[in-house]
Amino acid sequence: MKRWKCTVCRYIHEGEEAPEKCPVCGAEKVMFIEITEDAAGSTDLKNQQEEAPEKKELSTITRLILKNHLHPISVHSPNGIIPMAVLFLFPVVLFNLQNFANAAYYSLFFALLAMPPVLISGYVTWQNKYKGERTTLFTMKIGASLVATITLFILVAWRTVQPDILSSSSSGRWSFLLLSLLLLASVGIAGHLGGKLVFGANK
Ligand SMILES: [Zn+2]
Incomplete structure (x- = not known):
């Protein structure tokens, strides 16, 4: 079973495909990314790239x-x-x-x-x-x-x-x-x- 994460509210969906709309926040399908985890449990590169903008300098x-x-x-x-x-x-x-x-x-x-x-x-x-x-x-x-x-x-x-x-x-x-x-x-x-x-x- 694949796992998909809503990049807006972080809701996790399990299924072959991402849902048409996020059941929590209503974000469109394109806002979902697939989560793949290696043996160590850390998320893959694709996911890290998505997380990166959140680490920008905040006041x-x-x-x-x-x-x-x-x-x-x-x-x-x-x-x-x-x-x-x-x-x-x-x-x-x-x-x-x-x-x-x-x-x-x-x-x-x-x-x-x-x-x-x-x-x-x-x-x-x-x-x-x-x-x-x-x-x-x-x-x-x-x-x-x-x-x-x-x-x-x-x-x-x-x-x-x-x-x-x-x-x-x-x-x-x-x-x-x-x-x-x-x-x-x-x-x-x-x-x-x-x-x-x-x-x-x-x-
Ligand atoms: Zn969402």
Whole structure:
């Protein structure tokens, strides 16, 4: 059985031919290289040539981001805070428990503050570890991250400009809740695709 490696996400496929599309990241067939191993277990020359460009000089910051996995680390802050923030919004909108409105607002605010390192480390990881390839997975992941950032910003700005948006007399509170659900969905999609990329390729 031949073994093929996706040069974008490192997914390993076993079969006579490389798959038409990478099941993990969606890269085209041409992005696959065959892996052949000698008795010592080291990969052949063809494979080494493919790996070589990755060893190019990286800036100190880029190396720190990649080596210390700053993207998965930084992304835990908004990924942990946002579901709580959305949860806090339900008692406000459904039962008019206004204390939860502040809890939700502060949570969204801190999630927004956590976004710049998430976006920067995500971009750097994509550019360096995944060659900046625009496969289906990366397009969707970047799209979901942008939707998440924009909705998060709108929610924080909205409550800042209109502090009574979540009061029982405000009809806008339903739109606010709906937008927060869109935020939660986009964060979920971006996170799911990230997990697929990391754990799918480790097969
Ligand atoms: Zn792939």
